[in-house]
Amino acid sequence: MSSGVDVNLENIWIKFGDFVAVREANVNINGGDFFSFLGPSGCGKTTILRAVSGFLNPSEGRVLIGGKDMAGLGPNKRPTALIFQNLALFPLMKVWENITFSMEVSGASAGERRKRADELLDMIALPGQGDKLPSELSGGQKQRVAIARALCAQPDVLLLDEPLSALDLKLRQHMRTELREIQQRVGITFIYITHDQGEALTMSDSVAVMRAGIIDQIGDGHAVYDTPATPFVASFVGENNVFRGKISAINGDEATIATNRSGELLSKITPAAVGKLNVGDDAMMFVRPEVLKMQEGDAKTTISAKVLNEEFEGNSYSIYLEGEGGKQIKMAMPNLGNDPHKAKGDMVSFSYDASNAVVMPAGDLASE
Amino acid sequence: MKKDKLFAEFFRNNGVVLGSILFFLVAFWIVFLILLPQISMLNYSLHPNPINLDAGEFADDYTLKNYKYLIFGPEGASDAFNKVDLMVFVRTIIAAMAVTVMNLFLCYPLAYFLGQSKGTGFVRLLVVMLIVPYWINEILRAFALRIIFGDVGVINGLMMQMGLIDQPYDFINADIALYAGLGYAYILLMLFPMYNVIESLDRNQIEAARDMGASWIRIHRRVVIPHAKPGIASGMTMVFMLSAGALAAPQVLGGTSSLWFTQLVYQWFNDTLNWQQGAAYAIVLLIASIAIVLTFMKIFKVNMGDIGK
Numbered sequence: 190m191s192s193g194v195d196v197n198l199e200n201i202w203i204k205f206g207d208f209v210a211v212r213e214a215n216v217n218i219n220g221g222d223f224f225s226f227l228g229p230s231g232c233g234k235t236t237i238l239r240a241v242s243g244f245l246n247p248s249e250g251r252v253l254i255g256g257k258d259m260a261g262l263g264p265n266k267r268p269t270a271l272i273f274q275n276l277a278l279f280p281l282m283k284v285w286e287n288i289t290f291s292m293e294v295s296g297a298s299a300g301e302r303r304k305r306a307d308e309l310l311d312m313i314a315l316p317g318q319g320d321k322l323p324s325e326l327s328g329g330q331k332q333r334v335a336i337a338r339a340l341c342a343q344p345d346v347l348l349l350d351e352p353l354s355a356l357d358l359k360l361r362q363h364m365r366t367e368l369r370e371i372q373q374r375v376g377i378t379f380i381y382i383t384h385d386q387g388e389a390l391t392m393s394d395s396v397a398v399m400r401a402g403i404i405d406q407i408g409d410g411h412a413v414y415d416t417p418a419t420p421f422v423a424s425f426v427g428e429n430n431v432f433r434g435k436i437s438a439i440n441g442d443e444a445t446i447a448t449n450r451s452g453e454l455l456s457k458i459t460p461a462a463v464g465k466l467n468v469g470d471d472a473m474m475f476v477r478p479e480v481l482k483m484q485e486g487d488a489k490t491t492i493s494a495k496v497l498n499e500e501f502e503g504n505s506y507s508i509y510l511e512g513e514g515g516k517q518i519k520m521a522m523p524n525l526g527n528d529p530h531k532a533k534g535d536m537v538s539f540s541y542d543a544s545n546a547v548v549m550p551a552g553d554l555a556s557e
Numbered sequence: 558m559k560k561d562k563l564f565a566e567f568f569r570n571n572g573v574v575l576g577s578i579l580f581f582l583v584a585f586w587i588v589f590l591i592l593l594p595q596i597s598m599l600n601y602s603l604h605p606n607p608i609n610l611d612a613g614e615f616a617d618d619y620t621l622k623n624y625k626y627l628i629f630g631p632e633g634a635s636d637a638f639n640k641v642d643l644m645v646f647v648r649t650i651i652a653a654m655a656v657t658v659m660n661l662f663l664c665y666p667l668a669y670f671l672g673q674s675k676g677t678g679f680v681r682l683l684v685v686m687l688i689v690p691y692w693i694n695e696i697l698r699a700f701a702l703r704i705i706f707g708d709v710g711v712i713n714g715l716m717m718q719m720g721l722i723d724q725p726y727d728f729i730n731a732d733i734a735l736y737a738g739l740g741y742a743y744i745l746l747m748l749f750p751m752y753n754v755i756e757s758l759d760r761n762q763i764e765a766a767r768d769m770g771a772s773w774i775r776i777h778r779r780v781v782i783p784h785a786k787p788g789i790a791s792g793m794t795m796v797f798m799l800s801a802g803a804l805a806a807p808q809v810l811g812g813t814s815s816l817w818f819t820q821l822v823y824q825w826f827n828d829t830l831n832w833q834q835g836a837a838y839a840i841v842l843l844i845a846s847i848a849i850v851l852t853f854m855k856i857f858k859v860n861m862g863d864i865g866k
């Protein structure tokens with residue numbers, strides 16, 4: 190099996206009439222990486238994937254696979270295999286015929302195909318199920334057959350379009366692990382599309398976060414989660430408390446923000462915004478629920494608020510707070526058995542570490 | 558599900574009153590529109606006409622004479638078989654098959670185009686344009702074709718003007734007008750069932766096959782046609798049955814030397830006023846057509862149940 194083929198998107202624009210579905214995408218995917226495109230529904234993820242697989246030509250820019258320009262090559266001529274959002278198994282073919290369809294196309298004998306199908310069925314832990322029809326399989330099994338069918342073509346790059354979205358939560362979590370294992374075993378480049386940040390963060394070496402045709406940030410899970418490049422990324426990936434205001438002072442990579450309702454607060458400037466913020470700029474500061482601590486700190490990292498509600502979730506609990514002027518804040522704590530239980534209406538002071546907060550120029554948030 | 562349960566379910570779902578009405582209508586349909594006419598036909602076909610009084614025959618005797626006549630001809634005739642009528646029969650069946658296959662090849666690409674273009678405004682307009690001519694009576698349509706294909710018709714006119722021919726070509730006697738007329742008469746019954754099934758085919762399956770390198774021929778052979786099979790079968794069944802049983806087109810568009818089997822039936826009923834003999838001919842045509850359809854369904858592994866889909 191071939192492995193480790195780079196995929197590069199150079200200044201890709203994709204337009205449908207006047208509508209720009211993808212804007213200036215520049216992405217370098219290392220060979221053998223598990224790369225995810227993460228973004229809300231309709232942001233252009235499938236469109237990018239179709240440009241990589243050859244089902245549509247970008248209006249501008251180049252797709253390079255293994256350093257080779259793919260312009261003018263159809264999907265059948267590219268070393269890619271696509272797994273469709275709805276899997277698109279052939280319902281009237283048996284499982285083994287589905288899996289080895291690419292070999293049938295290249296003229297392999299039935300014996301060869303049968304043998305290869307059995308190998309792949311073993312790999313996806315469905316031994317002896319080759320003679321069933323897809324309709325006789327469960328959702329997770331169909332999923333695995335679709336993967337086997339794509340791998341049978343021995344692609345250099347596997348493209349997956351939200352392949353887990355039809356599965357229930359439990360199975361989805363199980364399949365995440367399994368997909369990651371398969372990817373590491375075959376060692377080829379995976380390009381994975383999802384709107385589920387949990388999926389993207391757990392499986393990927395690298396994630397591109399997309400918003401309405403624009404790639405806001407590319408980085409590993411930590412970079413995207415801990416140092417979001419834009420307000421959209423900060424609010425789309427995971428949960429975040431946002432504080433709006435104006436920059437009142439800048440000191441190296443730290444800034445003080447005069448927030449609209451919570452006084453002056455101190456925050457690290459997110460790496461992407463270092464050098465781009467000036468005093469007086471509109472800014473947004475983000476603090477994750479889990480970095481808030483129920484203890485007073487320095488004046489510029491402490492906020493006071495009223496307890497609205499507490500939700501107990503077993504391993505953790507969330508506290509919903511209302512600050513000055515009705516500012517809603519969420520706090521999350523692990524359940525360590527020493528729940529400093531607060532009654533509704535209690536006034537509390539809590540703080541955070543300035544290095545755990547990020548500030549950046551104001552911008553659009555992900556809508557719920 | 559067991560039959561009595563099925564009944565109980567039916568009445569529970571529809572209520573006793575509506576259930577009874579529906580049940581009555583279906584029963585009425587089956588008995589009065591399907592069973593009784595066919596049984597009376599069959600009954601007719603088994604009675605003698607003319608009645609051979611000398612041999613002690615009565616009008617309500619049962620006999621296979623009418624069927625024998627179709628196969629062996631009148632008693633004492635010089636030929637061992639009723640060559641003329643049998644030839645007409647065979648020719649009708651073969652021609653109906655040819656019309657069916659011709660329609661299949663014409664409609665498949667069209668159905669594929671319509672079915673996969675996902676109902677845009679233009680496609681819907683196209684479908685309406687296909688239906689509009691069928692608001693006109695079948696016989697009038699046949700006459701329209703006769704005019705088009707006639708000696709001084711549009712086609713001969715055009716061909717002569719272009720210098721392709723200098724004498725009008727006799728499309729009528731060459732049966733070209735007949736095949737065109739029969740094909741045209743039932744083409745929508747081929748198109749729509751195919752269009753419906755192809756429309757329900759997930760486009761991603763075609764793209765998946767393409768992604769794996771399949772040629773267009775293979776995509777159709779392995780993905781589209783297997784999916785469309787029930788629609789193709791139901792279209793072919795209808796076109797074959799109706800072509801074999803057509804009367805208007807052969808009457809209007811048929812050449813002088815070639816008869817359609819239904820024209821023989823019509824002559825027995827209408828000209829000779831021998832309903833018994835006509836009924837026998839009609840029954841033979843019906844049974845032969847059904848047998849042919851069932852045989853082909855068996856060969857191509859189509860289930861009866863799929864056709865109704």
Ligand SMILES: Nc1ncnc2c1ncn2[C@@H]1O[C@H](COP(=O)(O)OP(=O)(O)O)[C@@H](O)[C@H]1O
Nearest residue numbers: 205208210228229230231232233234235236237
């Ligand atoms: N063939 C097309 N013609 C016109 N617009 C399209 C076409 N394909 C996709 N779009 C539009 O492009 C945008 C992105 O679509 P898509 O890539 O499918 O989103 P995602 O996969 O992220 O949910 C959507 O607004 C969609 O309506």
Ligand SMILES: [Mg+2]
Nearest residue numbers: 234235274350
């Ligand atoms: Mg999509």
